Amino acid sequence: MNPVEEYPFIVQPFEVDFRGKLTFPLLVNKLLNAAGHHADNRGFGMRDINKVNRSWVLFKISLDLTRCPKEREEIKVETWIEGLLRTFTQRNFAISDMEGNALGYARTVWAMIDTETRRPVNLMEYGIDQFIHQKDCPVEKGGKIALIDDVEAQESFTIKYSDVDINQHLNSAKYVEHIFDAFTLDEIKRHNLIKRFEIEYVEECRYGENVYIYKKEVEPHDFIIILKKENGSVACKSRILFSE
Amino acid sequence: MNPVEEYPFIVQPFEVDFRGKLTFPLLVNKLLNAAGHHADNRGFGMRDINKVNRSWVLFKISLDLTRCPKEREEIKVETWIEGLLRTFTQRNFAISDMEGNALGYARTVWAMIDTETRRPVNLMEYGIDQFIHQKDCPVEKGGKIALIDDVEAQESFTIKYSDVDINQHLNSAKYVEHIFDAFTLDEIKRHNLIKRFEIEYVEECRYGENVYIYKKEVEPHDFIIILKKENGSVACKSRILFSE
Numbered sequence: 001m002n003p004v005e006e007y008p009f010i011v012q013p014f015e016v017d018f019r020g021k022l023t024f025p026l027l028v029n030k031l032l033n034a035a036g037h038h039a040d041n042r043g044f045g046m047r048d049i050n051k052v053n054r055s056w057v058l059f060k061i062s063l064d065l066t067r068c069p070k071e072r073e074e075i076k077v078e079t080w081i082e083g084l085l086r087t088f089t090q091r092n093f094a095i096s097d098m099e100g101n102a103l104g105y106a107r108t109v110w111a112m113i114d115t116e117t118r119r120p121v122n123l124m125e126y127g128i129d130q131f132i133h134q135k136d137c138p139v140e141k142g143g144k145i146a147l148i149d150d151v152e153a154q155e156s157f158t159i160k161y162s163d164v165d166i167n168q169h170l171n172s173a174k175y176v177e178h179i180f181d182a183f184t185l186d187e188i189k190r191h192n193l194i195k196r197f198e199i200e201y202v203e204e205c206r207y208g209e210n211v212y213i214y215k216k217e218v219e220p221h222d223f224i225i226i227l228k229k230e231n232g233s234v235a236c237k238s239r240i241l242f243s244e
Numbered sequence: 245m246n247p248v249e250e251y252p253f254i255v256q257p258f259e260v261d262f263r264g265k266l267t268f269p270l271l272v273n274k275l276l277n278a279a280g281h282h283a284d285n286r287g288f289g290m291r292d293i294n295k296v297n298r299s300w301v302l303f304k305i306s307l308d309l310t311r312c313p314k315e316r317e318e319i320k321v322e323t324w325i326e327g328l329l330r331t332f333t334q335r336n337f338a339i340s341d342m343e344g345n346a347l348g349y350a351r352t353v354w355a356m357i358d359t360e361t362r363r364p365v366n367l368m369e370y371g372i373d374q375f376i377h378q379k380d381c382p383v384e385k386g387g388k389i390a391l392i393d394d395v396e397a398q399e400s401f402t403i404k405y406s407d408v409d410i411n412q413h414l415n416s417a418k419y420v421e422h423i424f425d426a427f428t429l430d431e432i433k434r435h436n437l438i439k440r441f442e443i444e445y446v447e448e449c450r451y452g453e454n455v456y457i458y459k460k461e462v463e464p465h466d467f468i469i470i471l472k473k474e475n476g477s478v479a480c481k482s483r484i485l486f487s488e
Binding site for chain 1: 258263269273406412415432
């Protein structure tokens, strides 16, 4: 089986934002769905590992974008496993239009956990190594995202029905939606493009929890957004770099 | 061109709720996207009419469901125009699995408006009549949804980036998401199925507006949900009937 798989999709009318472009949270959603299918088709997806009390946990996304897909455009996402360590695996993505022009690339880091002990398991037993593949994926290496301790919470939200996955946790794509909802349309309009997006998932958030959003423009066009739980612990750290 | 068109889709991992079923708001989203493609392909979709300062406005959805699509299931939505009046058109939907078993049916009512005057235009000029088609669509005729004046607002939300369409209005599918988010997981878990969903769109909601949610179980398993704007005017009325 080919280590790289391709997932085409058409940007639907109800998937675009006020600019007529695919909303950024939904772009991330498309990547995660591609990852799900790729893993399922190779026997190490949620479908199979859930049966033996295992689950994938996403730790990090780094995404560089040169153009945002627009309404009705046909786009393809390619995904493959670049590397495998005992408790981590790196999955990459290429996003392109149907003429083969690159729109962006992403790198993600995952672990598999035992759903009872919540501890990472040894990834060497799942036959993932046979699919490891090297392919161009020019995403700048991001450093650790800094905490921002000198700002007040901008707003908060409560985790609801449409936010949660089958484990009743805030789903990975919905973190991104809440992060982007912390920006006004004017802030998004001022910039042409989201050039870079990074997120580090730190702690799971459960249904009904209140989550607080902290946001700061640390350099011009460069934002850090932190989600914190009621008790002050960090749920995720994120960075958005807009073009000028 | 065939008056009925068929849109298949696969329920994606990040489209399911805590029960592993397609979230109801996303089911509505799939219907609206099918409507968009069907109209675009026949020359009276947003793509063409926006160029002449026209826009479709959705007035009403009535949906009867017998089963909810589950994760990874392949589903198809068929849509067609059942009727056309001077200022209204009725579009129907059939939802079924790949073996052809019906999962549900929906009826919707639309008008086309002039985006400058906000007034309905004469639908007879758009060649829609040639696609009128009769096909079985067993959806119970719902009455007017009653207002509920004896309850306090349960909660409120502010309209954000991911809520709005290209006109910076709350998009029709996002109304449904906010309505379902007014239910706890326990309320949804207590029932097997959403048997019936109705929504009447009354007034547009703009980016940045605060919207208040009123909800009441008027009969056992039968809920009315009203969204109101800051000034007290009704934005939409909705009814959800769960199975026992």
